[in-house]
Amino acid sequence: MTDIQIFFSVGVALATALLLGELVERAGEPVILGEILAGIVLGAYVLEIVDPDGSFALLAAIGSMLLLFDAGYEEIDVQQLERGGRSVLVIAMFGVGLPAIGGLVTGMVFGYSIITGLVLAITLGVTSIGVTARTLLDLDSLNTRYGHHVVGAAVTAEILGLVVFSLVMASQQTGASAGQIVRILGLVVAFFVGALLVHRFLIERISRLLASSRQTGSDMIGIMGLLFLFGYAADAVGLDVIVGGLVAGLIVSSERRFRETKIREGIVGIAYGVFIPLFFVNVGAQMDPSVLVRFDPLVIAVVAIGVVVKVGGSYLGARLARHPPDEAWVVGVGMLPRAGVELVVSTTALAAGLIDERLFSAVLALVFVSVLATPLLLKRAIRRTAM
Template sequence: MTDVHVFLAVGIALAGALVFGELVERAGEPIILGEILVGMVLGAHVLGIVDPSGSFALLAAIGSMLLLFDAGYEEIDLGELERGGVPVAIIALFGAGLPATIGVAIGLAFGYSLSASGILAIAVGVTSIGITARVFLDLDRLDTRYGLHVVGAAVSAEIVGLTAFSLLLTTQQAGASGGQYVRIIGIIALFFLGVIVVQRVLIERVSHLLARFQQPSADLLGIVGLLFLFGYAADAAGLDVIVGGLIAGLIVGGERRFRDAEIRDGIVGIAYGVFIPLFFVNVGAQMDPTILFQVDPLVIAVVTLGVIVKVGGSYLGARIVGHPSDEALIVGVGMLPRAGVELVVVTGALAAGIIDQRLFSAVLALVLVSVLSTPPLLARAIQRSDSEVNP
């Protein structure tokens, strides 16, 4: 039987997102901040109206896919993203690799095992691309050079982080064999091989087939179906549905007839009017604001170093690849947020007994601080850069 209680949660969440979004926008802050704040109020730790692990989470996952699909289809040029391979790798190395190293050091310094420290490294190193992409989209800056570099580096870090997490979980299993590790890497490689086949062999044929349909919404139905298939395939490969959404957008946006068809008009209304706000409400609903009141040296170390090293490392990587100081700061702040993948990693690690409640709380504190601080800081960094270009 259908759980109609989720309708109540969705209705209250959308109304709250509308009101909070209006308030923060009038205060000069990004609307996304209001959506996250209303999620914190409605979440399990305050009012308990939104359950971030139930049916509401499924609707939020659809929002995450639609957000990154729109980014890939409308704003990101696949050719430009591919040509930025070396700069993206350098930014990812400094913006994800350096924080991950610090995460291991923090864990070992506080007496945790290498496995637990590895979990902390993954959580500190990866980036929640959804939050940064939303701010870039709202300010129409995703198609910039720094926007492409942030997206590429964040997605690369997420893929590496989730792969490492899967391998680490396998290590904890009794009798784990080398074949299991090969299987994990092989499935992810198979996913990307499938992406290449779809892009180079199938997508144009699908486009020509849909062009022969007489239904007025044939393109939209076919593309949304493709979006969900990619989301499922990404999740089945051990990645995140948001990666599938981005890849679907890039592939569809790279096909000439689909690009000319302007299918975005059929998606954007329901996406930004319903599902995408629900995604950010769900992000907020997972946050426990009381964590910030814990005076724990581990929490302080994880939050402080997690923010400083993430922004600083990403800034350094951006400077190395030629970004001016103001753009490098945008890259640094854009790589800061942690939310979806990080929560999946630490929740799974806690359930598997790899980390304890203390380390779990420290990562949640880092997630909370980074999620709330990124939208306003990123908007200000972009505005500052724009003012220097056009004084």
């Protein structure tokens, strides 16, 4: 039987997101901030109207895929992204590597094992591409050189984080072998090889097939089917569905007829009117505001290192990639937020006994601070580039 309680949760979530989004918009801040605040109020630690682990999470996952599909389809120039490949790797090297080292050292300083330190390293190294992409979209800055570099580095961070975490989890299993490690890496490679094959050999054929259809909305049905299949495939190989959404958007945008039919016009209403706000409400619903009033040295250290080293490392990487100082600050702040992957990694690690409640609370505090700070800081950093 369908759980109709989800209708109530979604209705209240959308109404609250609309109200708080309007308030923050009138205050001159990005709408995403209001949606996240709505999630905090309605979430598991305050009013408990939104359950971030139940059916609501599935709707939020659809929102994350649609958000990155839109970014890949409408905003990201694949050729420019390819030209910036070396810069993306440099930014990722510093924006992921330095925070990861900071996390490993912090864990060991506070007496944790190397495995626990590795989990903390992963959570400090990753970036929530959803928060950054939505903020850049709202500020009309995604289709820029620094926007492409932030997205590329954030996706790289997410993939590296999930792959390394999968290897850590495999190493803790009884009888873990080199074959398991090869399998994990092979699945990720297979996903991207499969995506390349769809791009090279299938997308034009799919377009021609849909063009010959007599059904109303055949293009939309076909493309949304492709989106969900890529989301499923990404999850099946151990990545996040959000990566599948981005890859699907990039592939669809590469086909001439799909670009001309303006698929975005068909998805923008339902995506930004329903699913994408639910994604950010769900992000907020997972945050515990009480972690900010726990004056634990570990919490303070994790938040401080997670913010300062992440922004600083990404800034340094951007400068080495020849971004001017103002753009380098945009890259640094754009790499700051942690939400999706970090929460998945920390929650799974807690359930597996790899981290304790104290460290889990420190990670939640970093999520809280980074997600709320990013839209505010990113808007001001982008504004400086226009001066």
